[in-house]
Amino acid sequence: MYLIIYFVILMIVPxxxxxxxxxxxxxxxxxxxxxxxxxxxxxxxxxRENGIYDVTVExxxxxxxxxxxxxxxxxxxxxxxxxxxxxAGTAVAAHEVGHAIQHAxxxxxxxxxxxxxxxxxxxxxxxxxxxxxxxxxxxxxxAAGGGLGEILLWSGIGxxxxxxxxxxxxxxxxxxASRRAMNQIEELNIVNSKEYRHAKKVxxxxxxxxxxxxxxxxxxLLRFIMIARNSN
Numbered sequence: 001m002y003l004i005i006y007f008v009i010l011m012i013v014p015x016x017x018x019x020x021x022x023x024x025x026x027x028x029x030x031x032x033x034x035x036x037x038x039x040x041x042x043x044x045x046x047x048r049e050n051g052i053y054d055v056t057v058e059x060x061x062x063x064x065x066x067x068x069x070x071x072x073x074x075x076x077x078x079x080x081x082x083x084x085x086x087x088a089g090t091a092v093a094a095h096e097v098g099h100a101i102q103h104a105x106x107x108x109x110x111x112x113x114x115x116x117x118x119x120x121x122x123x124x125x126x127x128x129x130x131x132x133x134x135x136x137x138x139x140x141x142x143a144a145g146g147g148l149g150e151i152l153l154w155s156g157i158g159x160x161x162x163x164x165x166x167x168x169x170x171x172x173x174x175x176x177a178s179r180r181a182m183n184q185i186e187e188l189n190i191v192n193s194k195e196y197r198h199a200k201k202v203x204x205x206x207x208x209x210x211x212x213x214x215x216x217x218x219x220x221l222l223r224f225i226m227i228a229r230n231s232n
Contacts, residue, residue, distance in 0.1 A: 009219045017205075017212035024205040025064060028088035028198050029080060035190050039081035039093035046097045046184045047075075055100045057093075059083070066092050068099035070114065075100060087191070091199035094185050095206070098177030107176065113169045120166030123159035130156030131224055138231045153228050157221070164221045167214040174210050178203040 037045070043057040060066070060076040068075050075096045081089035102110045134153025182200060185191050191199055 006219055006223060009215050014209075014212040014216055017209045021064075021205040021209050024202055025088050025092075028091070028202050029084070029086045031087045031195075031198065033085050033087050033090050033190070033195055034192055035090075036085045037090065037190060038083055038085050039077045039089035040083070041085075042090050042185070042190060043075050043077065043093040043097045045188060045190070046094060047100060049184070049188060050097075050101055050104070052100060052104050055097075055104075057082075066096050068096045068103070070099075070103050070110075073100075073103075087195050087198045088202050090185060090190060090195070091181065091202040092206075094181035094190075094199075095177050095203055097184070098180035099173075101180050102173070102177060107173070109169055109172045109176070113166060113173055116162065116166045116169060119159075119162040123161070123163035123166075127156045127160035127163065130159065132156075135227065135231070150228070150231065153224075153231065157224050157228060160221055160224065164214075164217045167210075167217040170210055171214060174207055178207060 035042075040057050040059070047053070047055055047057070054073055056074045058074050058076050059082040060078050063078055063080060065078045066076065066081055075093070077089075077093055077096065080086075081092045099110070130152045134149045134151070134156055137149030138153060140149065181203060182196070185199060186196055
């Protein structure tokens, strides 16, 4: 039963979340916003209204590759969102500016996530190597190998925990950015009531991909903890 639940979390949930965000985005990227504002204009308007003048809005590459770069203080929007006056582009642009507002106001979870990033990156890069090496050495059943294997296994799990914590902390950061985005496009009359509901669907679908990624990360961590405990 545990393996079935694990498989569903690991494979099915992320796949469904990705399918949902793509279909939702594709649907509302074809709906022109009544304001006629492109994603670039939406982002620049919200930044200006919030007194943020040191953040630039740039045209990126690819599809759904939008992000906020806190180091270089720039909002990067994929071409479809940057150039087109769509409901989806409006929602995504406002969301990324939501991160810029978080940065400007010193949002605590964003700062905590930034501080966690080096350890999370270390965990992502090396945790599986240590865990696999630990499992192999522990399975050797030798006194020296078993002891070293256990150390490597739990060290890998410890590193993985930082990566999982990063995923968990990402959730409030993303939900807060979406909340700020929806408030901004409503207060600045960038969308009408119908477009507001559609924009919210776009951001909710995107948020579910982060929830799915976190569920996978937690499930992986718990699985390796169970393996480590059973190896004793």
